[in-house]
Amino acid sequence: MHSSVGHWLILALPVAVVLFYAAMALLDRRRAPGARPVSFVQRNGIAVSTYLVVAVGVWTVLLIVLPQLYMIDLSFRPRLPPTQMGGPNDVYTLENYRFFLYGSTRSTAAWNTIHLKAFALTILASVAITFLNLLLCYPIAFYMAKAASTTRMRLLMLMLIAPYWVNEILRAFAIRVLLASSGVVNQALMGLGLVSEPVDFLGLDLGLYAGLSYAYLLMMVFPLYNAIESLDRNQIEAARDLGGPWWHIHLFVVVPHAKPGIASGCTLVFMLTAGALAAPQILGGPRTLWFTPIVYDRFYQAFNWPQGAAYAFLLLVACIVFVLATMRVCRLSLGEITR
Template identity: 55%
Template sequence: MPVSSRLVALIVPFVVIAIFWLMARREAQRSQDPTRKSYFERNGTTLGIVFILLVAFWTLFLVVLPYLYMVVESFHPTLPPPKRGGPEDVLTLAQYKSLVVLPTGGTNVTHMGAFVFSIVASIAVTALNFAICYPLAYYMAQAGSAQKVRLVMLGLIVPYWVNEILRAFSLRLLLASKGLINQALMAIGLTDAPIDFLGNNVGLYVGLSYAYLLIMIFPLYNAIESLDKNQIEAARDLGAPWWRIHWDVVIPYAKPGIASGCTMVFMLCAGSLAAPLFLGGPRTLWFTSVIYNFFFQAFNWPRGAAYSFILLIACIALVMLMLRLFKVSLGETIK
């Protein structure tokens, strides 16, 4: 039934609207407070319907449908347009399998390598980003005077007015073999020959960390800022050295913020395209580049979609595992 799978995309909108409708109807019954009015009593029938339609539109066209289309696409074989919907258009797991086993036979070392590298590098960037942001966020939230914090904040935000590509390229200029940093290093005699920062992926790590600095720093800042200063002083008064205060008091308290920042940075990193493309070494292949090529170079949407979902599911699984390991609930991270 090749056509019906794409038909699902048409049925789903009605299902979504029906779900919202039922939620609105049931809301009053589930409430503990008997004086609470139902959804339609509060908003009136017309306005109530308009609200439901608006929310449904948002959910459908911005959230559900695009992904749904991709999910459906990823289970189809790669076919030229005339053959779509024809007898060869069957549901298949071939696109997913192709990450491990090439359609022509043999192991898909290149793509698996890119996949593993992207995940591992994203973890490394997240860790690096946390190491940079935690002291900064702590300074801003607890230690610094209001005026200095404003300056730091400005210094953090202003560079983000520059667009990502310009930022990546200027970083490239800085790190190139004849760039400013190598020139400076050679001038003070720390090194004889220029260091290949870009080939060694140093540029990639620096660029990605820099790109997502704010995304790490604000959840951390928010979490640490609400910590009662007396807690820190109490620990200090009881004899704790500075690192123990952080380990025992600040970090446990800021855990939801840390989890939230790390999750976002990791997800964005693994899914980023520009920075790895411009700053990665010549031998470096980022998984999103592979996906990009399937969509825009090979016009192989089903395989691109399948790869995207593998990446998405791997990232979600990893994040869930980390949250479980550090005993943070998903709800806490979005507070």
């Protein structure tokens, strides 16, 4: 019985939300009698509006909202053999979340330090990588937006994009080859006499951090470029004319203007880094436990889908909360980010 309630809820919830908003919109229109805005259908014609509604509706509800709701539902269920699904044992439970915290579905005696540590490491390292990415990309974006000639800008753009034609796994392996004990970097260092034995870049997780920083570089460069590009060059010149040194101009004229771009770049990079799978699996050292491979293992090694769903949901919530909190601190609204 429980299970059917859950499934009904998953289907009904999006419909209820959509109906609620439609009702609100209708009510709003009734309350403002003077203003009669042209309706969506009148403006776009029946064919186009039907297409838009159906396409956007199918995309958001069927491909995004429903699977996510199903996963959340799954995360609150016990692991059962298929024959017992929907049976009397299929009840809502917190045991998957309990497992994340305590390493056991029942006992709360000891903390699940391995998973908790991996979780914290993933969040902290993602923050650090996002910050590093921002520092790396800001000068590039500024140069492209304000300093470079058109031809040089196009060349730079091509050089930035071209590596991303190579797929992610190949790129990660390339970095692994580069940083391995017998890799090019170590051989160069030893050849120059800087180190006597190879540096264990991968064991020190330097490979992982380098790979993750590199993986989402474009996600940072483009929002930054867009934001800086829209800054009136006269503002920079005015600041310079008033005596501003370059760092002051960047800090108080360019960065405040580019804040929405910085925020959307950071959000993208942070979310993608925290959720990255290929780079941690290929470049992670023997001791590293990035959280996403753990989630992956819950699904495919432990064959525990409910637990995997719970872990994935926790990561998602943590990332969203973190991003919203950061935006609150920086006094940014969601609307500004999407500008």
